Amino acid sequence: MASQVHSLAKKVWNYHLLNDQLEKSDCIFVLCSNDIRVAEHAAKLYLDGYAPYIVFSGGVGELTSGMFSGSEAEAFALVAADMGVPKESILIEPQSTNTGENILFTKALLEEKGLDPTTLILVQKPFMERRTYATFMQQWPVKQVMVTSPPISFDEYPNELITYSDVINVMVGDLQRIKEYPVLGYSMPQDIPDDVWQAFESLVELGFNEHLINSQ
Structure with a gap:
């Protein structure tokens, strides 16, 4: 059995893994969760020069209620800052509670900041790569995206x-x-x-x- x-x-x-080849992009967009390894992976991408800034998106979900002192995005941003990502290169969207809201609320935040990235690297858990891509392409289809996750096996x-x-x-x-x-x-x-x-x-x-x- x-x-x-x-x-x-x-x-x-x-099936969930897309195995996208990453290229330098305008923005690293992190869909936050209960897995800090996603924040670490995103921070490494920034430190390796893949994009000039990172957006962390995530409020408090069912799996993270009581896990962090604040929102998922704030917790992930602290991890990135501790790894050496400058605070001025970090944007935080702390309200979203699902993948669709991650995208729509981040889109609104970037517009508010006067940012209009053409290419984005989406950072997610391995088994959520494909749904993240499918959701993004429905909600914000005019952008070019690549999806990545921490390189961890099943x-x-x-x-x-x-x-x-x-x-x-x-x-x-x-x-x-x-x-x-x-x-x-x-x-x-x-x-x-x-x-x-x-x-x-x-x-x-x-x-x-x-x-x-x-x-x-």
């Missing part, structure tokens, strides 16, 4: 904050959202290969249904 779950989960994990990803089971539940839920959200206007459609969807259905049957948006 364990080997079956692992095989199915790896198939879904690999087997190495679980830690003291997110268990192996948590990872599978969340990425199964994200795959369902990739399929269903385009109909609601939240994101652009993505092709889902038959074997990936079969893996989704098998994992749901095995009990990985905690992050689904409706009962299966």
Whole structure:
């Protein structure tokens, strides 16, 4: 059973990864969460010269309630500053509670600051790369984007904050959202290969249904 779950989960994990090749861009746009490793990855990109500033976007979500002293964006910004990113190169959007709001609220913040980036590097958790891309292209389609995440494998990803089971539940839920959200206007459609969807259905049957948006 364990080997079956692992095989199915790896198939879904690999589907979520876009493996974009990064190029220097106008802006690094970080979709914040409970995973500080995303902030560290974004800070390294800035320090390596990939963009002149970073936007951290995220309020307080279900998974981060009580985790940080303030918003996710403020917590991530502190990590970046501690790693050497100048505070004047950091923008903070501390209100958003979902991916669509991350994009719309950040767009408004940049407009307020007189910034109009043409190319953006989106920084997210590995298993949310594809949905982040699909949502961005629906909400702000005139921009050129690349998506990246901390270079951590599926087997190495679980830690003291997110268990192996948590990872599978969340990425199964994200795959369902990739399929269903385009109909609601939240994101652009993505092709889902038959074997990936079969893996989704098998994992749901095995009990990985905690992050689904409706009962299966």
